[in-house]
Amino acid sequence: MLRSLAIRDMLLIERLDLEFHPGLNVLTGETGAGKSILLDSLGFVLGWRGRAELVRQGAAQGEVEAVFELAEDHPGRAVLAEAGIPFEDELILRRVNTAEGRKTAWINDRRASGEVLRLLSETLVELHGQHDDRGLLNPRGHRQLLDAYAGAESLLAEVRGHWRALAEARRAREGAAARLDTLRAEEDFLRHAVKELDQLDPQPGEEAVLDSRRRLMQAAVRLTGDIHRARAALGEDGVERLTLDALRWLEDAADGVEGRLDAAIEALGRAMGELSEATAGVEACLGALDTDPGELERVEERLFALRALARKHGVQADDLGAHADGLRERLEALDAGDNGVAKLAQAEAAARARYDAACDALSALRRGAAKALDTAMAAELAPLKMERAVFQTVLTPAEPGPEGADAVSFEVATNPGAPAGALNKIASGGELSRFLLALKVCLSRGVTGVTMIFDEIDRGVGGATADAVGRRLRALAEGAQVLVVTHSPQVAALGAHHWRVEKRVKDGQTLSDVMPLSADQRVDEIARMLSGDTITDAARGAARALIGA
Known part of the structure; x- marks a missing residue:
């Protein structure tokens, strides 16, 4: 509910402080007194698009502050939470416009963008009039209005959930099909590469073993002669024989020298052990170097094949085995691809069936609500002296989406037999006002928390019809807040609170004032x-x- 509105230096208003109340609030005044200025100022603080030049002539800046009271379940609280703006019970909107055209807004003393302000305003105020393209006259919002009238929230949530599930199933199927097409495009390569890798059968660490073996065999060709000569020098015809001879001679002489050769004999014994170990090491080396003459060629062929295949696939030789496994998996995915895509297509079809069923239920609910709304409108139009007019809620097929598969539009025919058409194209000014009022009365049942403003909605009507309009407005204001700008005395007389807008001249300047009566x-x-x-x-x-x- 709008509690107060403070305006400073806006258009013809120098300073104005207004306190509003629940129920029907009426603003009257002569034509040109400034009633529209009041609405322009309110629209400015709410972030609505309006006049470009709003600052009062001669003032450095204009400012508007609006204070709202929000119930605990008011939808505006969600907007504030999303924007990270603290809030308790009182909502203060303030917006400043400099003479140069710069605009700055605050929500509860926190700087806010115009977009946040507009999102918030949609939960706070509804403006209805003959030139209102934001509300009931906007065909893009008719489906949402019908859904609210039908109480379709839970079914809408179900449809949106099924729509998301269908979109996910479609993406999964399309993605699998695209991947399968990619695999099919490289099928020949995959089969050839897997066959080639399987034939080579590379093993982890094999390259290092082969490289070491190759270097050893290359060295063997060069070193074998020297090692054989060393073996001969150490063997029976070399150092070993001479050492054995020396040891035998010394042992034969040892008894005659009373132990003086014992140390030498022991040393030669140890030397014989070392010679034996050295000879065994040389023979082992000769055994390792003693390879098949074709072995080096076979090792080099295997090593070069590994390295060539690694370069071909852009991996390390030790990773060829894992790379082969990856290619094999892609080939298996290709072989099983049609079956996988078929299963995903079945899942998509099931998701579509669930979505279509929810859409059908939502369409049925909308058709029932449309009939109920048309009946309610007929009952409302009769007291407004439009008993011959026909209101129709028209449902037509639309492109399926998260809101279902229906397009909704409100159409009217002002006389029997006349063609029906859009509200703002068929009805005259006075008729349009009454259509809008009747529609708002029907759609607002059970709606709370929004301040409704009717800008000269009684234009073009008088007498008993104006009285009927006033009574509908008063009924609409029960338990709510309605602001009405009116030239009709019948409407003004039914208001719970009354303000008069008038002009005055101060220091040669024309100013507008609003006074409670x-x-x-x-x-x-x-x-x-x-x-x-x-x-x-x-x-x-x-x-x-x-x-x-």
Whole structure:
């Protein structure tokens, strides 16, 4: 609910502070007094698009502040939470416009963008009038209005969930099909590469073993002669024989020298052990170097094949085995691909069936709500002297989406037999106002928390019809807040709170003021609306009669 509105230096308003109340709030005044300025200022602080030049002439900047009271379940709280703006019970919107055109907004003293302000305003205020393209006259919002009337929230949530599931199933199937097409395009390569790798059968670490073996065999060709000569020098015809001879001779002489050769004999014994070990090492080396003459060729052929295949596939030789496994998996995916895509297509078809079923249920709910709304509208139009008019909620097939597969539009025919058409194209000014009022009365049942503003919605009607309009507005304001800008005394007389908008001249400048009216002042204002500038006792009597009716 809008609690207060403070305006500083905006258009013709120098300073204005207004306190609003629940129920039907009425604003009246002569044509040109500035009622539209008040709405322009409210629209400015709410972030609506409007006049480009709003700052009062001669002022450095204009400012508007609006204070709202929000219930605990008010949808505006979700917008505030999403924007990270702290909030308790009181919502303060403030917006400044400099003379140069720069605009700055605050929400509860926190800087806010115009987009956040507009999102918030959609939960706070509804403006209805003959030139309102944001509300009931906007065909793009008719489906949402019908869904709210039908109470379709849970079914809509189900449809949206099935739509997301269908989109995911479609993406999965399309992705699998695309991957399968890619695999098919490289099938020949995959089969050849896997066959080639399987034939070579590379093993982890094999390259290092082969490389070491190759270097050893290359060295063997060069070193074998020297090692054989060393073996001969150490063997039976070399050092070993001479050492054995020396050891035997010394042992034969040892008894005659009373132990003086014992140490030498022991040393030669140890030397014989070392010679034996050295000879065994040389023979082992000769055994390792003693290879098949064709072995080096075979090792080199295997090593070069490994390295060539690694270069071909852009991997390390030790990774060829894992690379082969990856190619094999892709080939297996190719072989099983058709079956996988078929299963995903079945899953997509099942998801589509669930979505279609939910859409059908939602369409049935909408058709029932459309009939109920048309019946309710007929009941509302009759007291507004439009009993011959026909209101139709038209459902047509639409491209399936998260909101279902229906397009909704509100159409009217003002006379029997006349073609039906869009609200804003068929109805005249006065008829349009009454259509909008009746539609709002029907759609607002059970809706709370929004301040509704009707800008001269009674234009073009008078007498009993104006009285019917006023009574509908008063009924709409029960338990809610409605602001009405009106020229109709019948409507003004039914208001719970009344303000008069008037112009005055101060220091050569024309300014607009808005004043709350006392009971006597209210009688005079309605009398003026009945009789003109000259207020007669008869007009006052008629005004009292209207107020008391």
